[in-house]
Amino acid sequence: MxxxxxxxxxxxxxxxxxxxxxxxxxxxxxxxxxxxxxxxxxxxxxxxxxxxxxxxNKEEILDGLVARYTVDRAEYWSARLAAVTPGIPLEALVGQLVDESVRFKSESPAYWSLLYGTATGDRFAAASQRLHDDVALRIADMLRRRSPGLPEERARLMGTMALAMVKAVMPMVTSSPPQRSAELVAELKHLLVRYLG
Amino acid sequence: MxxxxxxxxxxxxxxxxxxxxxxxxxxxxxxxxxxxxxxxxxxxxxxxxxxxxxxxNKEEILDGLVARYTVDRAEYWSARLAAVTPGIPLEALVGQLVDESVRFKSESPAYWSLLYGTATGDRFAAASQRLHDDVALRIADMLRRRSPGLPEERARLMGTMALAMVKAVMPMVTSSPPQRSAELVAELKHLLVRYLG
DNA sequence: GACAAATGCGAGCTTTAACTTGTATTTCTG
DNA sequence: CAGAAATACAAGTTAAAGCTCGCATTTGTC
The missing domain is CATH 1.10.10.60 (Homeodomain-like)
Known part of the structure; x- marks a missing residue:
């Protein structure tokens, strides 16, 4: 009790x-x-x-995993963020981050599996929502570092959209043969550069 | 037997x-x-x-739904495709199609719930994969109508990407308050115009 | 060393949901 | 109209999965 x-x-x-x-x-x-x-x-x-x-119960295992991921990802992105030189060309920045996302996805497929949950119960949706918001904020931070004039609201929206783009393409990348996979990654980079530029 | x-x-x-x-x-x-x-x-x-x-069995219900959806969507997009005048500005085209997708989503949430399935069993994944490919092909058709010079391969890739973008933003649109929702839709249109233009 | 709390086990309880079965009724076909 | 096939019912079977319980062992503290 x-x-x-x-x-x-x-x-x-x-x-x-x-x-x-x-x-x-x-x-x-x-x-x-x-x-x-x-x-x-x-x-x-x-x-x-x-x-x-x-x-x-089963859900508490999920909570534990999400908590651990959140901490790990926070550390990971902080390190990444610090390493970004403000003057780096957009192509290079996008290229690096997409490549790292692809690598991370192949290393931690469970993370992405969680990130996609939408229609799988309230607790599950809430957990992946938290993860999503966290990452989107970190992308927004990075964008404002590069372009100090960017309004915060706008940066957040762009961060959310950029993350959504990566999320959308990722499952196709990992379930395709290598050549098609490379095509998709290249197209995603191209898309992000056009969008963010 | x-x-x-x-x-x-x-x-x-x-x-x-x-x-x-x-x-x-x-x-x-x-x-x-x-x-x-x-x-x-x-x-x-x-x-x-x-x-x-x-x-x-339960999976056959899913198959039945997917089959029905595929037919319905084929008719819907055929009608849409025929109505598109080749010279229409990209902004207007994208605007219309995104608006219609949003409307359709609010009318048929189950369709989208299926379209997102990735880690929910093989049959389920295969079903949504079929749906996805079908719609992507129809988008590619439309693009080639507008730009006859566009290589088929490239049109397919663009169709796949465009669909992925819409898919990615849609759940956020429907789970947000109206104002934020409108923001997201506007940003999606902007993104698609930049990408396809 | 002794006592309490934390850790560990695994058989089994309970619930739930997919699916079956036996039988009754309606519809089609000759 | 008669037989067959399709449709309909709902109680019941089964298996799986989440979770409990009683008891044994290990660890930390005085």
Whole structure:
């Protein structure tokens, strides 16, 4: 009833990370809706009971993953942002960021799988919405660094749109043969340059 | 074993349409994964057994919906395509088509819910892939009508990209307050004009 | 070293949703 | 009209998946 907070030991925190790793792998393969908690437990090398020691239900696993991603991505984009020299040509900037997105997608397919969720339950939608807003804001920051005159409102809108473009093309990129894939990436860069320029 | 084909009577065809209507409504509310066949049957005013008289399993309902949509959309776009005068300014063309997409989306949310499926099982992905390709081809046709010099390959790529852009912005449009929604639509048109021009 | 709390197990409970089955009724065809 | 095929019903079966429970083991603290 009174919802005590549990004092986690080092072992417990490690287990939680292992369970999240397992969930990430399963989501990458099957997507969140088809992920089963027993699968995750088995993959993490623990029993179902142990899983529920750390996560009260399936949705809390999702929350944990999203939280971890958010932190990781914040660090990643901060580093990227700092490395951007203000005078870099737009072509080069877009080229780099798109390439990195493609690379990241192939490394962390679960992240994208979450980013697409729209019609899969409220909690799920809310989680991916948070991720989306976070990334869009970081893109807006970057744009304003490059063009200090850009109004904040406009930068946000452009960030949102740019992210939407990348999101839209990404699944086609990863599910196509290499040549078509390269075509799509090139076209996406071209599109973004025209839009942002 | 030998998979007989059933001779449908008029009543049966009508029932099938009613069941698909019900499925469409449920998908619009909950999405395909959370749709239950019992729900669909209840909404259609038939028993579960009757539903399974016409659809062997849940996926076949999806197939039926997609088939119906494909036919409907083919007719719709054919009519649109014929109405396009070759000399129309790009702004007007894009403006019209985006507006119509927005209107259609608010009328048939299930269609879009299907169009987004990526990580929800093979059959589902294949179905939305078919829808996607079909629409992209029709956009490519339209572009080549306007610009006869455009190579077919290039037109297809542009059609695919343009559809992806619309797809990407649409969920934000319908889940935002009217003012923001209008902003997003305007920005989408601007983006498409810059890209296609 | 002792006690409490955290961790761990895995069999099994419970619910839910896809689907079946047996039977009754309506419609088409000769 | 008669038989066959299609349509209709709803109670019931089944399997899967989320989650619980009782108990054993490990870890941290005094």
């Amino acid at each position: 009174t919802e005590r907070t549990v004092r986690r030991q080092a072992r417990g925190l490690k287990r939680m990370a292992e369970i999240l790793d397992a969930a990430e792998a399963v989501i990458a393969e099957l997507g969140y809706p088809d992920m089963t908690t027993n699968q995750v437990a088995a993959r993490a090398g623990v029993s179902p009971g142990t899983l529920y020691q750390f996560f009260r | 030998t998979e007989r084909t059933v001779r449908r009577q008029a009543r049966g065809l009508k029932r099938m349409a009613e069941i698909l209507d019900a499925a469409e409504a449920v998908i619009a509310e909950l999405g395909y994964p959370d749709m239950t066949t019992n729900q669909v049957a209840a909404r259609a005013g038939v028993s579960p057994g009757t539903l399974y008289q016409f659809f062997r």
